[in-house]
Each structure stands twice: as C-alpha cells, then as structure tokens.
Amino acid sequence: METSVPEPGTTYQAAGVDNERADLGLKRIISRVRQTWPQGNEPGALQLDIGHYASVIDAGGIGLAIATDGIGSKAIIAQMVDRYDTVGIDCVAMNANDLICVGATPLSMVDYMAVQDPHPDLLDDLSKGLCAGAEMANISISGGETAQLPSVITGYKEGFGFDLAGTAVGTVPLGKIIVGRGIEPGDVVVGIESNGIHSNGLSLARYIFFEQHDYTVETRFPELRQPLGDELLEPTHIYVREALAVLSSDVALKALVHITGDGFLNLNRVDSEVGFVIDQLPPVPPIFSLMQQLGQVSDEEMFRVFNMGVGFCMIVPAHEAERVISIVNEHGKQAYAIGYAVADPEKHIHIVQKGIVGKGKTFLKSD
Known part of the structure; x- marks a missing residue:
C-alpha cells in the first residue's frame, strides 16, 4: 500500500507533546516493571501484557482489573475558565472507560489531587466532579490523596495550579476478558458520539486558540453553542452503563475501544490480525473543524490526536450492529455503524472520507 508524507502544518509536537520520545522512555519502563510480575500461577498473576486499556490480575480466581489515568492539561482550561466542578467527571471517565474495554465492571476509584495551594473551594469543586462522575459510572470514590506541592505544581492562575488523576478497579471473570480476539472480516465498528474534545489533545487546542491566535475563553464563535472555554x-462522556448493557446481553461483543490519545489509531490495539475501513463517519463536531481551520492542521494529525466526534467503539458481528446501536440509544447517546473489519495482518486504519491510512502511531495520505 502506497502512502505519502503529510503536508506540514500545526502538530501536537509543536504544541509541546512529543509522543515518540515518550514512547522511547515507556519501553524502558516496561522492561523494568515486567521484572516485578509473579511467575506462573502465583497470587496476583497478570492475565494481560502491557498495552491494553487496563491490567487484569488473578485475585484468587477473580479477575481484578486496574486502570489509572488523569485529566492532563484540561486542568489549565479549568483555571482559565475558573471553574473546577466538572473535571472530576473527566477523571472518572478516563479510568472507568478504560476498565470496560477489557470487559470489566467498574467498582471503585481512588483519586490523587496535587495542588499548588489547598484552597478549600478548589478541593470541594474537584470532589463535586468526582462524585458526579462516580454516579454516572455507578462506582464509589473509596479514598484518595491530596498533596500540597507549591514548589512543583504551577498553573495558569497563581495559587490554583493542580493536577488530578485516579486509579480505578473492577472485576471481570477470568474466562471473559475482552481484548479484541476473534474479530473477523465484515464485523462492524459501532461508533458512539463524543462530547467534544474530551480529555485528549488539549495542549494542541490551547496552542491553536491561545498562542497561534489571541482568542480568550470568553470568545464566541458562530459555530459553537457556548463560549470557547466552556466548549x-x-x-468526557462516560460509557459504562451502555457498555455493561451490551456486555450483559447475548450480543457477541468482540472489542471495546476507547478513542483517547492516538485518536482512531486506537482501533489497531485489538488482538486480531485485522484492519478497519471507516467509511461512514458521523458529522465532525464544529470544535474540531474550527481547530483544523485556524491551525491549518492536516487530516492526518487531526485523526491521530482527536476523537473527531466518536469517543468509543464496539466491534460486533454485522447482524448485531443495529441491536447494539439501539441499546446505546436507550442510554441517551447516539451511535452509528461507522465501518467494518478487513483481513490485514498490518492492521491499517482507513479513513475513507479523508483519504488517509493509519498504521502504528501515524496516519498518512493514501495514494
């Protein structure tokens, strides 16, 4: 398959995010942490290699799924808008959505708040969002840590710098862990709508709107229904309830894919020798089109960084796609049959409407 190098434009790396360098460091981390793994069937034996959305260990015959994540630079947007009561939802979403990707039922989460200054109102607002997210995901917040780090944490608003992360756990029967095995050509990709940019790509968004251009969080664009900062x-949408509804049905659900960092390239994380043809994308939300236009960002970079309006995918046999869409719709979100699997050991991702093909960590123009 012939592909061409993308034309120059604003990139994630230009905004300060160097994923290639981070991946080199990650390889070193992985080589070390694998040395801590129990051997054979010892207590705590890992059931999955690193690289899946969540880890699963054998906890006395029960699969204990574990995921950890944070809100990234969305914390800076919260400071710019001076509103902190929703980012806790993002923290829950990033963890709970990853747990369900291995077929687990999320149960509980602990949080980590690192703050420049322990303003009581800030901490209270962060906890409001965590509790709202916990209700949406049907989990508990069972504890956490608040660290006062004035020499480490800084931010956009003096004294209000913070970071927010969490670790969530859930359970999955050891024989029912889902990692995308058994996907066959013709299986359908059901895409579920996102709620905008979610929690990935905010560094690039800030770079375009606030550094390349002099917009503010109060700026209103005709394309957007609210001020830029609020948008x-x-x-982040939490997909737990609809995912568990499909999991509890008799649908032959083969993979669940959270469209986070790396955008649609997350589809090639499935454990099958397939690629995907995405040929029925829903309309792209205006926030993405606006960023692409203002930043002159290539299609290749947009689909590598952002969810482009699809925050989660389920892969099912073709004859069950409409049933899955109906289940998702019953839970208040729009879902669409956006593409299908094809036999492909190299695991290419074809975005037909844009004429781009992804492999590994990169999208390129197809010739």
Whole structure:
C-alpha cells in the first residue's frame, strides 16, 4: 500500500507533546516493571501484557482489573475558565472507560489531587466532579490523596495550579476478558458520539486558540453553542452503563475501544490480525473543524490526536450492529455503524472520507 508524507502544518509536537520520545522512555519502563510480575500461577498473576486499556490480575480466581489515568492539561482550561466542578467527571471517565474495554465492571476509584495551594473551594469543586462522575459510572470514590506541592505544581492562575488523576478497579471473570480476539472480516465498528474534545489533545487546542491566535475563553464563535472555554471544558462522556448493557446481553461483543490519545489509531490495539475501513463517519463536531481551520492542521494529525466526534467503539458481528446501536440509544447517546473489519495482518486504519491510512502511531495520505 502506497502512502505519502503529510503536508506540514500545526502538530501536537509543536504544541509541546512529543509522543515518540515518550514512547522511547515507556519501553524502558516496561522492561523494568515486567521484572516485578509473579511467575506462573502465583497470587496476583497478570492475565494481560502491557498495552491494553487496563491490567487484569488473578485475585484468587477473580479477575481484578486496574486502570489509572488523569485529566492532563484540561486542568489549565479549568483555571482559565475558573471553574473546577466538572473535571472530576473527566477523571472518572478516563479510568472507568478504560476498565470496560477489557470487559470489566467498574467498582471503585481512588483519586490523587496535587495542588499548588489547598484552597478549600478548589478541593470541594474537584470532589463535586468526582462524585458526579462516580454516579454516572455507578462506582464509589473509596479514598484518595491530596498533596500540597507549591514548589512543583504551577498553573495558569497563581495559587490554583493542580493536577488530578485516579486509579480505578473492577472485576471481570477470568474466562471473559475482552481484548479484541476473534474479530473477523465484515464485523462492524459501532461508533458512539463524543462530547467534544474530551480529555485528549488539549495542549494542541490551547496552542491553536491561545498562542497561534489571541482568542480568550470568553470568545464566541458562530459555530459553537457556548463560549470557547466552556466548549473545551465539556466533560468526557462516560460509557459504562451502555457498555455493561451490551456486555450483559447475548450480543457477541468482540472489542471495546476507547478513542483517547492516538485518536482512531486506537482501533489497531485489538488482538486480531485485522484492519478497519471507516467509511461512514458521523458529522465532525464544529470544535474540531474550527481547530483544523485556524491551525491549518492536516487530516492526518487531526485523526491521530482527536476523537473527531466518536469517543468509543464496539466491534460486533454485522447482524448485531443495529441491536447494539439501539441499546446505546436507550442510554441517551447516539451511535452509528461507522465501518467494518478487513483481513490485514498490518492492521491499517482507513479513513475513507479523508483519504488517509493509519498504521502504528501515524496516519498518512493514501495514494
């Protein structure tokens, strides 16, 4: 398959995010942490290699799924808008959505708040969002840590710098862990709508709107239904309830894919020798089109960084796609049959409407 190098434009790396360098460091981390793994069937034996959305260990015959994540630079958007009561939802979403990707039922989460200054109102607002997200995901917040780090944490608003992360756990029967095995050509990709930018790509968004251009969080664009800052702060959708509804049905659900960092390239994380043809994308939300236009960002970079309006995918046999869409719709979100699997050991991702093909960590123009 012939592909061409993308034309120059604003990139994630230009905004300060160097994923290639981070991946080199990650390889070193992985080589070390694998040395801590129990051997054979010892207590705590890992059931999955690193690289899946969540880890699963054998906890006395029960699969204990574990995921950890944070809200990234969405914390800066919260400071710019001076509103902190929704980013906790993002924190829950980033963890709970990853747990369900291995077929687990999320149960509980602990949080980590690192703050420049322990303003009581800030901490209270962060906890409001965590509790709202916990209700949406049907989990508990069972504890956490608040660290006062004035020499480490800084931010956009003096004294209000913070970071927010969490670790969530859930359970999955050891024989029912889902990692995308058994996907066959013709299986359908059901895409579920996102709520905007979610919690990935905010560094690039800030770079375009606030550094390349002099917009503010109060700026209103005709394309957007609310001020720019509020649009960027929209909470990440939590997909737990609809995913568990499909999991509890008799649908032959083969994979669940959270469209986070790396965008649609997350589809090639499935454990099958397939690629995907995405040929029925829903309309792209205006926030993405606006960023692409203002930043002159290539299609290749947009689909590598952002969710482009699809925050989660389920892969099912073709004859069950409409049933899955109906289940998702019953839970208040729009879902679409956006593409299908094809036999492909190299695991290419074809975005037909844009004429781009992804492999590994990169999208390129197809010739």
